[in-house]
Structure formats: structure tokens, C-alpha cells
Amino acid sequence: MMIAMEPLPYLPLVLALLGAPMLRSVINRTKAWFAGRRGPPLLQPYRDLRKLLSKGAVYSRTTTWMFRMGPAVGLSTVIVAALLVPMATIAAPFAFVGDLFLFGYLLALGRLFTVLAALDTGSPFEGMGANREVYFSALTEPVLLLCLATLARQTDSLSLSRIYPAVGVFSWSDATPLLVLVAAAMLIVFLTENARIPVDDPTTHLELTMIHEVMVLDHGGPDLAFIEYTVALKLWVVGQLIVGIFVPATQLTLWGAMLADVVGLFVLAVLVGVVESTMARLRMPNVPQLLLGAGALAAMAWLLVLQVGS
């Protein structure tokens, strides 16, 4: 597998970098519509980012270089992870056998630095958020790997850029239930990774109930801009893994497939908004049960893929 030198493979990255904040505004608009409001303008996240980037910063006296480095490392890991994910039939710039593991571990690296930056403040709130974050992510790792293993077995390949073009709605004729199960399990992983309801509420104001929000409580200025942008980019990049299951990349033209992909991402954003507006957040002891349920779905998909093959 080669490192791409032409410009086309980098197009998905550019799209992601430009369009990611828009996903958040779509989610917010959907939630506003359910609440009977008009909601913030679609370009609001970009204005927020610009405002934050122009500010100064206040640091806690307890913190060290770890706190200052955390947001930069978090953003870098998500940007580099985006370089591993294909879009439509365009292979990722860094595609190779086993790139799905590097993807998972890059996100883990970003998570560790966010957690350590949170613990650096010496505040019990951040400690609580860090604790919950590592707890839930320890349970999502095997589920994500199992989903990817099922897809890998279905398409007989170990690289994201080979797997995703090979699955799509029209390949569903012989593998529908399997792909639905995988998509459902990955949706739950997506909601956990991005700290959305039913795992975490991004709009709560109570520090004791937050997970992701409380870890970044003491950041401000450009650091907070990095963090907000990381959240948006992660929505795009992890969402790409789910949308790719549906987009029939090989049956459409290149631009048609890319359009379908982007539309799919926004449909996913609307879906997240709907889930956030209609469901309450789960009690924290029940979240492992949810993740276990996702694991059971992924296990069922694996058993089905064994049957289909043998």
C-alpha cells in the first residue's frame, strides 16, 4: 500500500476539515426544531471558532505542560485519523493492511491526552469526567474491533480503503441483517465516542453529570477552539465509518458517490438530533449494559458472517 502523492485522495480530508463544524449546527438545528425554536444559524460554529481563536487564555496554577499540550495532541490525532478513512471509492491517503487498528489507537491516544489534561487541573470534576471517559471507552474498544472484524470478514480485506467501497446498499441483497446489525452496533459506539445522548448530554450545565464537557471545563481561548473543532471533526470521521456501510460506492459515479456520502453524514447528524430530542440520557450504571448490548449485536453479526461464508 502506498502513500498517495496525487491531490485527489486528500479531497476527503479537505471536505472533512471544512464541513465538520456544519454537522454540529445541523444537530443543533434539529434539536431546536423539536423544541419549537428556530435555532442558531448554520454558520454559527465557524463564528464561535473564530471568536475563541482570537481570545487570550487563563491557566490554572496547578496545571503543567500536559494541560497546554492536550488540545493540540487531541486535534492532531483526529486529523491524522482522518487521513486513514476512505470516502466513496477514493482510497485514503495512507491506506495499508491493518489501517483500521491504527485508526482506533490514534483515537485512543487523543483520548488519553484529553484525560491527562483533565487530571492535570487537580479538580474533582475533571477527575470524574476522566474516570467515566476511560471506563466507557474500555468497553467500546472490543465492540468496535468486532464490528470491523465482521466487515473485514465479509469483504475479505484488512484495510478500510478496501472494505468500505465493497459494502453498500446494493450489496445488501445477500447480507442485509448482518450489515444492519453492524451499523446498529457502530451507531451505539459512535454515540459513546462522541459523548452524545444516551451516554452523555452535551448541553447539561451540571458538572457532576458531565463526561466530555467537564473534562474540558478549564480550557479557554485557542485551546477551547482546538477542542471544539476536534469534537466536530470526530463526528465527521467516525460518522464516515457508519455512512460508508450504506453508500453504494461502486454503483454510482465518483461524484455521485461523494455527494451521497456527504448527504449521508448530514442525515446521520439529523438522526443524532432526533435521538437527542426524543430520548433521555441513561443512568450511568446502565451505560455498560447498553455497550454490552452493542457487543451482543456485533457478536450476532459475526455469527451471521460465519454462516454466510461457510
Next chain:
Amino acid sequence: MILLVSGLVVMVLAGVAALGCRRIPRLAGTIAVSGVLSGSALALMGAFGALTGRAPARFTLSTAIASANALANDSGALAIDALGAFFLLVVLVVSSLAAIYGLGYLERNTRTGASWFFFNVLVASMAFVVVADDGFLFLIAWELAALSSYFLVVQHDERAEVRRAGWVYLVAAHVGAAFLVVFFVLLGQHAGSLRLVSLAGPLSNAAPLHVMFVCALIGFGTKAGLVPLHPWLVEAYPVAPSHVSAVLSGAMSKLGIYGLARVLTLLDPQEPWGWTLIFVGSSSTVLAILLALPQRDLKRSIAYSSAENLGIVAMAMGLGVFALTRGNQGLAVVALAGGLLHVANHAVFKTLLFLAAGALQKATGTLDIERLGGLLRRMPITGAVFLVGALAICALPPFNGFASEFILLVTAFDTAISIPFPVDLSGLIVVLALGLASGLALACFARLVGIVWLGEPRSDSASAACEVGFLMQAPMIVLAIACLAIGLGVPWMLSGLERPIAVLMNTSSDMVGGVLKRFSAASLRTVVSVGAVLFGTIVALAVVRKLMLRDREVSQHVTWGCGYTATSSRIQYTGSSFAEPITELFAPLIPHESRIRLPTGTLPEAAELEKHTLDPCEHWLYAPAFRTIRSGLGSLRWIQHGRIRLYVLYIIVTLLVLLAWNVG
């Protein structure tokens, strides 16, 4: 070969000299350490040829000064081949760095000379184990290593828990060695010879093949600390002086893996062994890191994660066995490459972690994480290298731990996808075990780094800590750089592993080299480039941030306390709170004893909660077993009644019976 032997002799002599001048502790230490360093250098020079491709050289003790081509005299021979040279390199590098560290670490009193003597003997005997070509010599070296390490472990024997840990260590080491004796006896009976290195081919048609493998697995698994043979490890490693813990975990546990690797060359691999290794490896991986999470003693937590990493190596070997039994050479090469690379990687980052823990102990006087905190500010170098070690052990890119786990994951996925049922299940088990374990390891080390190094100090000894001396810093910095270098230089590391793997698989190194080159080209080079891109992006973003904040107001304030103004270090999250949700979820696997005294009545009063997590294997397996043995033997107490006349009677009766048996 002469060089190698002379290197070992130099080490031992330096140790004796250190014992001799123990009244001048500083001199003793310096002599011993220079002995270790020069001895290692000599030995590695002697082994260099084996690693780069010359045929294995033999050395027979009976013709001490003769050249390498001595007569094929089976007893008392030493030999070095590529596999042995690899392990020798790992053992000696770890020991040398730990020795330099130890020079700055050990307090200078009259015990230091004896301590250095045992240290040198330990290093020399570990090297001896790796070069022994005769089963008998192997066992002698093994026992020597166990004994010398025992004396090192109980160095602070004024404390009761140290004495107890030493006792547990001695018992476990000898139970393991007993199984090894059985293994070698059976091997000698069926293979006809006890030669380890220069053997013709693997044994495949002996009847007790499975029994031999099980004995070897128990014997070597005890040394490696695979679950359920690990409880001695978590008792002994924390109480030993830190440079000794580093040598035990970084070097001696690898001898267990070395033994298992030799067994795979001596006996023809069978499929059930693959299942056993996968089962033992995966339970080791998951259970050990789960038990590492609630530990309050820093070194105990790190010791448990040793068992986790060696479980990963066992899983790699299991996948390799499956590939070998199916004739899938390419997959076997990659699996074994992952295993051997993880051996080297673990030696590097585990040594680093133990040395950093030792520096912590020296600076603050305690290893209790609930008494530490905020040390990154006060010990910046030690903190930075501990962070590097934590990143490496959590298998995060671009460090070395990621490289070996990546290789293993690719192999496991490949097994799960392409090999027919039921072996593909083994690949799936490995994938799930690694996924769960890496998540738990992230939690464990986020806790250790966060509670110990970040936040505010939780005790006065923590706030008074200052950075340790250069002798202790230098080895740690070298190891940290190695973590990164190995991670970024994996393709070159793999080409160095060609010959050891070829020995392990009994094939040519060209075939092995070809497979490894293809794998590097397919995956590893891109992994390394992604690592480089990651670095570049982090640096770029950091520069951007610095530029942005340059002309703006940047101030300092206290941490947000939700309006609470009497903040102290006690409001921080504690280590036990951090671990609690996860240990609750896995509660059936982790026994604990708790004592709780709640307030009675309506008014608030003092309450008490004490909770200890216990090791499940020790609590449910070994403790009851040993209690049963003790009570069973207790019923035979009546024999020891103390009356001398009856003892004389016993002797005479025994003699008469033996006489009758012999004559009749």
C-alpha cells in the same frame, strides 16, 4: 565463544570483589557495575556473530581453552545461536542499564557489597541460562538465577512483608523448577540427549509429548508470570529494590519465554498447544490488567501489567503454533515476529517504568499513590520518562508497544478471516482480548499518571520531592529514547529478528526475511510515516497556538471549584475512586474484603470503610490449596513427637526393610 564465557567470568569476579570490599560501599558498587558493563560488552561481542548469521558455536567445559569445534561431548556444553543471542541481548542491555541506575539508587551501607555480589551473579546466571546447551547445565543456571534473585528480593528483610514475599517467591520458583526437572527427564528419555541448541530436529513421535509440553508450560510459565501462575510476581516485584525489580521483570521473566521458545524447537508443535497458549495468554492479558487497576502500590500495579504483556507474547506464540501446524509459514513468521518484538519492547518499557517508580520512591519515600500527586512539576525528567513508558505500554502510536501489538492484531485478524473454523475462533479471541486489555490498560495508566504525577500533592513528602541524580536519570532517558526509536524504526528491527525466527521455526532465514520484508512494505512503513506525520502535526499545532497567544493576555488563576473557596489537595479524585466503576463491573472476577462501620443513630459521626482487593488466583486457588496441604500434613504431626528412642527405632526399621528389599 571464548569472549562470551570470559565476559560472564568477569561479571562474577567483579561481584566477588565487590563482596570483598563491602566496607567501602561506593567502591564495591563501582567495581560491580563496571564488571557488569564490561562483562556484558564482552559477551555481546562474542554473541554478535550468532546474531548476524554464523553457525551456532559450541563450547564444552571439559576442554576449557580449546577452540569452538570441540568434540560432540554431550555433557557440560554451552552454545549460542541466533535465538539465544536475541534473548542474551535483551537480558544484558536491561541488566546493564539497571546496574548503572542501581549505583545511584542503593543506599550506601554495609549490605551494599553483598547486594552487588548477588546482582552480578544473577546477571551472569541469566546469561548462562541462555547459552546453556545441556539440560543439566540449564537447570543449574536456572536455580542459580532463582537463588541469587531471592537474596536480592529480600534485601530489606527488616520488614515483615518483604520476608513473606521472599518466601512466596522461593516456593513458586521451586515448584516451577520441579516441573522443569520432569520435563527434562522426559526429554532425555525420549530424545536421547539433552542438547538444546544444536539439535537435529524436533521430537514428534514420543508418547508423552503433551505431558512434556504441559510441564514445560507450567515451569516456564511460572517464571514468565502467566495467569494463574502469577501471584509470586505481584508479591516479589514490589518489595525488591527498584533496579532489581527492573531486572526481574525486564530480563528474568523473558527467560520463561525463552524456555517456551526452545520447547517449540525441541518438540513438534501440536494443535492443542495452540489452544492452550491462546487460552492462557488471553486470560492472562485480560485478568492481569483488570487486577492492575485497583492497586494502591505503584509497583504492584506495574507488576500486574507485566503479567498482561507476557500474556500477549503467549497469545502471539499460540497463533504461531496454529500457523505452524497448518503449514502456513508466512502467518507463523509474522506471529512469531510480533511475539519476539513484544519481548524486546516489554523489556524496554517495563524496565523504564520500574526505574521511574524507584526514582519516585527515593524522592518521596513512598509508593502509595494516594500520598503522591503533582510530581510532574517537581520531578520533570522522571515524570516525562514515566509518561513515555506509559504511552508505550498502552500501545499508543508512534511508540514501540504499538508496533508489536499492531503486528499481533493483524495476525489475529488474518487468522480470524482466512483460516477455517474452529481455528479462526482463536484469532477472534485474541482480537477481543487485545481490544479489552488495551482499553483497560489505558484506564490503568491514565490513573497512574494522573494521580501520581498530575494535580496537587496529597502529602508533604510529595510536595517536598526533588529530581533524582544523573546516574539514575541517564538509563531512564536512554530507555525512553529507545521506546520512540524502536517504534519509528520497526522495519529495521524486524530485519534483525530474521535469524532468531528462522531458528524458532527450523527454516531458512531467507524465507523468513522475505516474508518480513513484504509485511514491512505492506504495513509497517506506512505506520512509521503516519507516526512521523502525527509528530509533525502536533508540533505545527503547538507552534500555531504559541503564535496565537503571543500578544494576548495569558494569566493564571486557581482551578474552578464550583464556587468552593476552601480547596485543598484532598478534594481531588482519588485512585480508588478512579478504579471503582471498572472493578465493580468485573466484580465476580475480583474478590475483595471490606470492613465498614457506619454511623449509628441520627447525628453524624465518624465512619470507616476499608477495602482490599485480593488476587483471585491466590484467594481461591493457592490459599485454600496450601491450607488443605497444611492441615493434611498436620494430621501427620504425631510422627514428630520428640522421643529420641523412637527415632532410633524408625531408623532401624527403615534399614531392615531396605536390607530385605535389596537382598530379597
Next chain:
Amino acid sequence: MNTVLFEIVLVVVMIADIALLGTSRIPACIRIVAAQGITLGLLPVVVDHAERPHIIALAAITVVLRGFGFPWLLSRSLRMLGVPREIHPPLGYAMSTVLGVVILGYCFWLGARFEVTGSGMTRLVLPVALATILIGLMITIVRRHALMQVIGYLALENGIYALGVGLSIEEQLIVELGVLLDVFVGVFVMGIALHHLHHEIERPDVDLLDELKH
């Protein structure tokens, strides 16, 4: 298209099995086992293209009884008993879910061992049916609330039904009607027993049944 529908039905049955193991609220469990019954009732229609009238009749009876009849009976008993929540089971919900997935895998392995003649569709039915039977039995063993015992029994019967459809026994109608009668009588008797039990022991916990000995 047929194969896909068939697979979807079986996947729904599988999900219902695991959901039963992980749910603590009894009204939810009743609804899950009802949904499982309805889906299974539709199974012969999917398999046989609904050509023969007695297949449709059978499907209708099954759906009505399993989907609405038994759940109604159970809800009535539940209202009488009062507490709709399960007493905490000895095994724990997380462990039960994991065990359920293991049982599912074991049944798939068993299914691969059997020499089942037929199309790909029937190859999937055997493992799922077996798993439903085993999980129904497991619910009976693991849970303590009296009503969960009945639900476990219903899941067991669902599994037997699925097995019958999958193996395409001739004269399916008579066999299935017999089984339905069985289930009906069983549920009825259990309802009566629960009614009397309610007056004897304080909680519908089957572990307390040994009080009746004294």
C-alpha cells in the same frame, strides 16, 4: 427476497432472546416475548409463500395466541402480583447477556455439525431455534421472579415452534396445534398457581417456595 425476509425474522428472534436476558423490567419482557411470538408466527408464511389456507390459519392462530393472548394473561397476573420489577437475579444482567451470546455461538457451532439437508434458510433456523430453547431454559434457571419463569417457558415454546417450522415436519398443523394447546394449558395452570401463591408467600420469588414445606 425470501431469504432476506427469513433472515430478518430469525435475527429479530435472536435479538429478542438477548434482550430478554438483559432486561430487568417485567412488562418489557412480556412485550419482548410477545414480539418474538408474532415474528415466529409469521415465519411459515414467509417460508411457504402462504399458498395453502391452513398455513395462513395456523399463522393467524399463532400470532393471536402468542402475540396477544398469553401476554394479556401474563399482564393480568402481573397486576395481581403487584411489583413489576425483577428481584435481583443471582447472575447479574451483564453476565447473563454475555452467557446468552456464548450460548448463541455454541448453537451456531452445533448447527454446523448437524447434517441438515435443505436450502441456506433452514441452516440458520436450527441454531437460532436451539438457542431460543436454551435461553428460555436459562431464564427459568437464572431468574427469581415467578412470572419470569412463565416467560422463560414461553420463550422455550417459541424455540420449539421455530424448530418445527425449520425442520418442516409434515402435518405441521396438527403438531403445532398440539403444542399450542400445551402452552395454553401451561400458562393457564401457572396463572392459577400464581394466584394461590400470592396468598401464601410475601414476594413472587421462587427461591422462597421452600417455605411451603413447613
